[in-house]
Amino acid sequence: MFISSFTEALFLYFIDKLNGERSIYAIYHLLKGKKSSQTIQDAHLFGVKKLFGTYSPITREQLEQCVSASIKHKCLIETNKENHFLLTEKGRQESRKYLSIHPLPIDLDGWGFQNNAAVFWGRLTLLLQSLSHIINDENYFYPIQRNAGIQNWVKRFFQLHPLNRSEMGQSYYDELVRLLEKKSSVERDVFVMRLTGSHRIGSTFKQISEAAKIDEVYVRFLFLGMLHYMIREITVNREDYPYLYAVVKDLPPNGDRPLTESARLTLTYIEAGKQLKEVAAIRRLKVNTIEDHIVEIVLAKPDFSITSFVSETTEDEIMETAKKLKTRQLKIIKNQLANEDVTFFQIRLVLARAGGDA
Structure with missing residues (x-):
């Protein structure tokens, strides 16, 4: 190999x-x-x-x-x-x-959790580090997370939850154990080795790679897969993980897909009933650019209707042709369509609606 x-x-x-x-x-x-x-x-x-x-x-x-x-x-x-x-x-x-x-982690979901994973990890690791030091009567320490937003969140968390810190620490420990025991030993080890406490500093990906004799990039993916798994599991089963859910409950929902700001603005005009050419004129952009936005919106919002842009008959024809040719190349698909009036924009819309299934 x-x-x-x-x-x-x-x-x-x-x-x-x-x-x-x-x-x-x-x-x-x-x-x-x-x-x-x-x-x-x-x-x-x-x-x-x-x-x-x-x-x-x-x-x-x-x-x-x-x-x-x-x-x-x-x-x-x-x-x-x-x-x-x-x-x-x-x-x-x-x-x-x-x-x-070395399989891709089964829970990996970059599209769904790209924005939330780093925030979740930042909050969790600083919260656990803080609890560890407080429980051990060490009031001064170097925070593992330097991001001001993360630090302020942890400070507010402690203000809003004036519980016994030892009991809180035990609750977090118990919930994490229940979460981790569902995963493989290598995934558990990667996650735990990254944690920082009062008597240890979390390992880097390189250090874990050397210690476990695993490819460093693969260590990164195992860790990221664990974060995605944890966010999903905590959110779905929030009653089982009340303390951990407090860390994620205000994060944007998984359904809030990435969408460029320009596409968001176009969407507001479309929802107000404006036509493509009207939106292009208002925004002083080319119609092709607005079409790009519509395709992006279709990908981000599964419930966004495309019937005003392409008929069901045309949609079926495009799908059948794409599947038959086993391609997503627009020109090849268009050249094989019986209806010569079908536009590249319509083909893109249909492929977008189909996602990876076309």
């Missing part, structure tokens, strides 16, 4: 998903969680929402190194477009083999 790192396996996984229809830099933007219309659309259309914004440290150089290594080992073939590649059968087998040993 030529794959030497989780990053390489992840790269080939993306290449397989994109199927030559996007450049390698689309992978860069997806892992970064770029809130652009194109990247948000790609997350849905290619079925990679769970990986959206899950590895912000990724660099372009890392992707280019993955390309070189994959071509060298005959796992990639170039297309006629610059920086567009297809996975060979060998590459597919190698990627699946590696990911069968």
Whole structure:
């Protein structure tokens, strides 16, 4: 097996998903969680929402190194477009083999929890660190979280919950144990090793990687998967985790999907009954830009109706053609449609509504 790192396996996984229809830099933007219309659309259309914004440290150089290594080992073939590649059968087998040993965390949901995971972790780790020091009569310590918003939240929390700190600490311990016991030993270890208390500083991803002899990037994904799992489990079963629920209850709901500010403004005009050309004129933007916003809105809001833009008959025709051709490339789909009046915008809308199922 030529794959030497989780990053390489992840790269080939993306290449397989994109199927030559996007450049390698689309992978860069997806892992970064770029809130652009194109990247948000790609997350849905290619079925990679769970990986959206899950590895912000990724660099372009890392992707280019993955390309070189994959071509060298005959796992990639170039297309006629610059920086567009297809996975060979060998590459597919190698990627699946590696990911069968180091699978993507089942609870990973970058699209749903990208914004909340860091806030949840910041609050929780500083809260537990504070409790640990208070219980041990250590009133002065260096806070593990320097973010002012996180620090202020923890201060307010203690003001609003004037309970016995030892009892509070025990309650958090009990709830965390119940949560962690449902996960694998390696996932539990990664999470616990990250925690900071009065007598220990939480380990870095590199330190955990060296101690556990696990790929450092994979450690990051295991940890992130744990955070996503915990937020979901705490929210769904809030009665079982009252103390932990207090940490997440004011976070935006999972249904509040990423949406660019410009698209949000367009949505307000559409909801007010304005037509696309009217919105474009009011906002002094091109109609194509407003169409981009509509596609983004469809992806973010499953209940947003597209019937005013495309008929059900046309929608069915587009879906059948896309499935038959096994592609999301607009031009290829359009050229195969019997109805020549169907626009690229309508095709994009239908694919957006279908998400990763087209």
